[in-house]
Amino acid sequence: MMTWCHRIYSRRKGRFYQLIHRVETFIHSYWKTNFNNLNMFWSAVIALSCLVAYAHGHGRLDVPANRASLWRTGLFSDAPPNYDDDGLNCGGFYHQHSVNGGRCGICGDAYDNAQPRAHELGGKYGQGHIVATYEQGEVISTKVYISAYHQGYWEFRLCLDPSDQTQECFANFLLELEDGGTKYYPKGTGYYDVNYRLPSNVVCEHCVLQWKYTAGNNWGVCADGTGALGCGDQENFFSCSDISIKGSESIPLDVPIVNLNDILRLLILTNQIQDVRPSYSYSSSRKKYMNRHKRKKLNKKTKLKAKRGHKKFTYHR
Numbered sequence: 001m002m003t004w005c006h007r008i009y010s011r012r013k014g015r016f017y018q019l020i021h022r023v024e025t026f027i028h029s030y031w032k033t034n035f036n037n038l039n040m041f042w043s044a045v046i047a048l049s050c051l052v053a054y055a056h057g058h059g060r061l062d063v064p065a066n067r068a069s070l071w072r073t074g075l076f077s078d079a080p081p082n083y084d085d086d087g088l089n090c091g092g093f094y095h096q097h098s099v100n101g102g103r104c105g106i107c108g109d110a111y112d113n114a115q116p117r118a119h120e121l122g123g124k125y126g127q128g129h130i131v132a133t134y135e136q137g138e139v140i141s142t143k144v145y146i147s148a149y150h151q152g153y154w155e156f157r158l159c160l161d162p163s164d165q166t167q168e169c170f171a172n173f174l175l176e177l178e179d180g181g182t183k184y185y186p187k188g189t190g191y192y193d194v195n196y197r198l199p200s201n202v203v204c205e206h207c208v209l210q211w212k213y214t215a216g217n218n219w220g221v222c223a224d225g226t227g228a229l230g231c232g233d234q235e236n237f238f239s240c241s242d243i244s245i246k247g248s249e250s251i252p253l254d255v256p257i258v259n260l261n262d263i264l265r266l267l268i269l270t271n272q273i274q275d276v277r278p279s280y281s282y283s284s285s286r287k288k289y290m291n292r293h294k295r296k297k298l299n300k301k302t303k304l305k306a307k308r309g310h311k312k313f314t315y316h317r
Contacts, residue, residue: 058150058237060086061211062191063143064132066239067107067125076129086147086237088119093218093235106159106167106210108238119240121162121208126240128162130206133244137200139178144192144211151230152216153183156196159208162242170210173199203247213237 060069068088070079088108090096096104096111103111107119107126116122134140144154157170174182178195186192213236220232 058086058089058148058215058235059144059146059154059213060088060237061142061209061239061241062145063141064209064241064243066211066241067119067127068239070125070127070129070131073131075131076127078127079129080124082125085239086145088239089235089237093233096236097233102233104167104236104238106165106170106208106238107240108236115165117165119238120165128206128242130242130244132241133246134198135248136203136245137198137248139195139197142194142196142211144186144194144213146186146189146192146213149186149189150215150217150235151185152214152234153185154211154213155182155184157210157212158199158202159210160202160204162206162208170208173202175199198245202245204245207243207245209241209243211239211241 060066062069062072065073065075066085068082068085070076071081072085073079090104090108091100091110091112096102100111105111105113105117105120107117109117109119109123116126118124118126120126121128132140142156156175158173158175159169160173161169175196175198176182177184178197184192184194215235215237216230218232218234219227219229220234222228222231
């Protein structure tokens with residue numbers, strides 16, 4: 001049956017979803033009349049199975065290569081293939097919001113999956129291969145593939161601790177687009193090359209870059225109480241990439257540097273290097289000697305001035 005589905009999908013390509021709509025219309029109308037024709041019944045069942053099998057994929061992060069897509073690069077021989085690498089949607093809309101209360105694994109696995117989840121560090125696809133090395137504050141190029149367009153937007157976040165499997169780890173570093181803002185709104189299916197700026201205060205030997213695509217094709221209740229498309233709960237898709245960010249010699253001194261991999265936090269709080277004179281600590285005997293030496297020098301100066309005609313004055317101890 002899957003071969004038959006694949007043949008239909010391959011022939012239709014971009015018009016596949018129009019085909020699905022026609023199938024749904026046919027089933028609805030035919031069910032109302034009669035279902036004595038078993039051949040037609042099983043044809044409808046197979047077509048609906050195709051809907052489940054091929055309407056799943058939505059999008060993935062290709063550059064830097066995400067954990068589920070490492071096998072596509074050919075760079076790592078131990079990377080297992082994941083043919084559904086554009087369908088990491090938290091187990092599906094219903095499973096995410098009705099079963100898991102909106103929660104999701106950080107890389108798109110269903111929240112209630114056994115840990116380590118498949119796409120998290122230590123899981124089947126979470127092998128920790130570093131796929132790209134950048135400099136702090138660098139503008140990086142990303143490539144995203146959208147296989148099924150459902151409106152919405154995506155964002156990138158950064159976690160400095162690859163062993164932290166919680167979304168809270170990504171809360172502090174939301175990447176900005178090169179031209180400002182954080183959300184990118186695709187216009188349809190296909191590949192998107194989008195530039196983002198890395199934080200200027202982050203270096204890490206191994207950190208995780210998270211891509212999150214929030215669809216916008218579901219109707220829900222907006223913040224102002226009205227209903228609209230794109231409001232309320234939406235389907236989410238994730239990708240995780242293992243990257244490294246090295247320090248830059250041109251970093252401004254007033255920017256704090258954070259490196260959690262080495263448990264090092266160096267905060268440079270001034271914008272210039274100040275010239276501070278060294279101070280010394282002397283013993284009490286040394287201080288007495290220096291005071292006597294100063295008095296002797298002062299007495300010599302006083303006697304010299306008196307000989308030259310200056311009024312003599314007495315130095316009071």
